Amino acid sequence: MCPPDLRPVAALRPEHRDDTRIDPRDDAGGFQPDVSGHGGRAVRPQLARLDGVVPAAGCADEAGRALRGGGQRASGTGRADGSAVGPDGSRTGDSGPRFDRTVPTNGYAWWYVDALSDDGRFGLTIIAFVGSVFSPYYAWARRRGPAEPENHCALNVALYGKRARRWSMTERGxxxxxxxxxxxxxxPSSLSWNGRELSIDINEVSVPWPLPLRGKVRVVPTALNEVAFTLDAEGRHRWQPIAPCCRVSVDFDHPDLHWRGDGYFDLNHGDAPLERDFQSWQWSRAATRTGTVISYDTVARAGTDKSIALHVDPDARLRRIAPLAESPLRKTLWRVDRSARADAETSVRVVSTLEDAPFYARSHLAARIQGEDVAVMHESLSLDRFQMPIVQAMLPFRMPRRAGWRGQR
Known part of the structure; x- marks a missing residue:
């Protein structure tokens, strides 16, 4: 039996919604817009077209109402029956990102944001690392002895869409x-949290072509969650979906890009390198009419695989659900294995492979989840691949290291 709903510390009601849409100068591409037969009007915010007309997602509807409201609404501090959180989830006491959290030697923390534009033409992911888990420099430092995570930090920014595709990940000391x-x-980049929203100021240089990447991203949650989950039997690796339902505004000068859409915000942190304890994982999130469905499947080296399946409503109430049926997907060009979760006896389609690396893939999928046709953000990670010497030797071309900075703090 799935445990009752888990209630968050506080639900946020942001003060306003900016309904500005993407700059018309930007071309569609990469992501296909969802349009009806009437004047090209978007019928659903998602990464790309799904077959048929699909109602608006729950996060989009609820977030829109929240952003038009005002004030802040408390939503309780326990389950509906007042009992403790179930064995796979524990309260952290943190209902925000807490950028000052302690990261131990050889450990890591990363804060992750993804979003897709309301018209389905653009998307982004942003990951801020302390102890960059995919850094070859951090891996090499650990081989020499205990390594300091704060000497291996990075902000990874990826923009998706025609005339707006950029990727950067410069490591800093x-x-x-x-x-x-x-x-x-x-x-020169930063993330700031004011208790209600996350502001990300980006001033980076993309690779492989050294183009400027400058802009601002605002992430406004509909509510905050303080329940975290362990990903391994020893409890060394933890995951907290801080705000599974958000509104996101994107305003870049370089490239010239302006859009609004629905997003997601979470945190992973741990006390040991990922490759020490995991062989691989598959993760996905999908917006539905009633919230967000998240699937997180890990394959552990110790043989204790784990599947976490959650439904999170726009007030950040978490409900454990039975894992959806597993559907194998075609391998990437780098031959990374992929599989996704969806309703039983339904097919999952790879609409686009957004990132294809020797050990990692990010994909946009079309699937049926809880009876709805939805767009899915999905990632596949092979840590066996990551620790191969040839892969480690390739990574500096995508992840340059600049230990210092002329505006050094």
Whole structure:
């Protein structure tokens, strides 16, 4: 039996919604817009067209209402029956990102944001790392002995869409970062939390072509969750879906890009390298009419595989659900294995492979989940591949290291 709903510490009601849409100068491409037969009007915010007309997602509807409201609404501190959280989820006491959290030697923390535009033409992912888990420099440092995570920090920014595709991930040393509870600065870029929204100021250079990547992203949650889950039997690796339902605004000068859409915000942190304890994982999230459905499947080296399946409503109430049926997907060009969760006896389609690396893939999928046709953001990770010497030797071309910074702190 699935346990009752888990209630968050507080639900946020942001003060307003900015309904500005994407700059018309930007071409569609990469993502296909969802349009009806009447004047090209979008019928659903998602990454790309799904077959048929699909009602608006729950996160989109609820977030829109929240952003037009005002004030802040408390939503309780326990399950409906007042009992403790179930064995796979525990309260952290943190209903925000807490950028000052302690990261132990050889450990890591990363804050992850993804979003897709309301018209389905653009998307992004942003990941801020302390102890960059995919850094070859951090891996090499650990081989020499205990390594300091703050000497291996990075902000990874990926933009998807025609005339807007960019990717950057420059690693910085401890002298080029600053952290406190509400702010994390990495070189010239930073993340700031004011208790209601996350602001990300980006000033990076993309690779492989050295183009400027400058802009601002605002992430406004509909509510916050303080329940975290362990990903391994020993409890060394933890995951907290901080805000599974968000509104996101994207405003870049370089490239010239402006859009609004629905998003997702979470945190992973751990006390040991990922490759020490895991062989691989598959993760996905999908917006539905009633919230967000998340699937997280890990394959552990110790043989204790784990599947976490959640439904999270726009007030950040978590409900454990039975894992959906597993559907194998075609391998990427780099031959990374992929599989996804969806309703039984339904097919899952790869609409687009957004990132294809030797050990990692990010994909946009079309699937049927809880009876709805939905767009799915999906990632596949092979840590066996990541620790191969040839892969480690390739990574610096995509992840340059600049230990210092001319504005050094």
């Amino acid at each position: 401890r002298g080029a970062i600053a952290r406190d509870e509400a702010r994390f600065a990495v070189g």
